[in-house]
Amino acid sequence: MTDQAVDQDEARLSEPPAPTGHFLGRARELKELRADIERTGLDTLAGRKAPRARVLLIAGRPGSGRTALAEEFVRQVAQRYADGVFRTRLGDPDGTAVPVERAARELLGALGAPAPAG
Incomplete structure (x- = not known):
């Protein structure tokens, strides 16, 4: 299993931080995330169901526990994703939004895939 994060400053792969303690509550949110990830997505370029990703x-809000x-x-769930x-992150530590285009290009670069034109 590979669990990697993209470092937003250099767009390189790095290991995620180790667990810092017990995670309590948020059972409803975790259940909803599991349901979302198991739902078949749509490959918007091909207009059909996406097979894997x-x-x-x-x-x-900042401090709400999103991370x-x-x-x-x-x-x-990481063990289910052999790839x-x-x-x-879509926001810098100071709260400034990271442009979605930059985040997408960084992820594509980390995968070794070319970013689409535009």
Whole structure:
């Protein structure tokens, strides 16, 4: 199993942080994330069901526990994804939004795939 995160400063792969303690609560959110990841996605370029890849977005206010929720979710399901799990932030530590295009290009680069034109 490969669980890797994209370092937002250099767009390189790095190991995620180790668990820092017990994760309590958020059972409903974890259940909803599991349901979302098991649902078949849509390959928007081909217009048909995507066979494997899923993208989940966890949004919330700073300090609401989004990162802890995401890391716990990854720990629970990563073994099902032999090709690995990639994560990226859509916000800088100061709260500035990371442009989606930049995040997508960094993820594609980490995968060794060319970014589409535009």
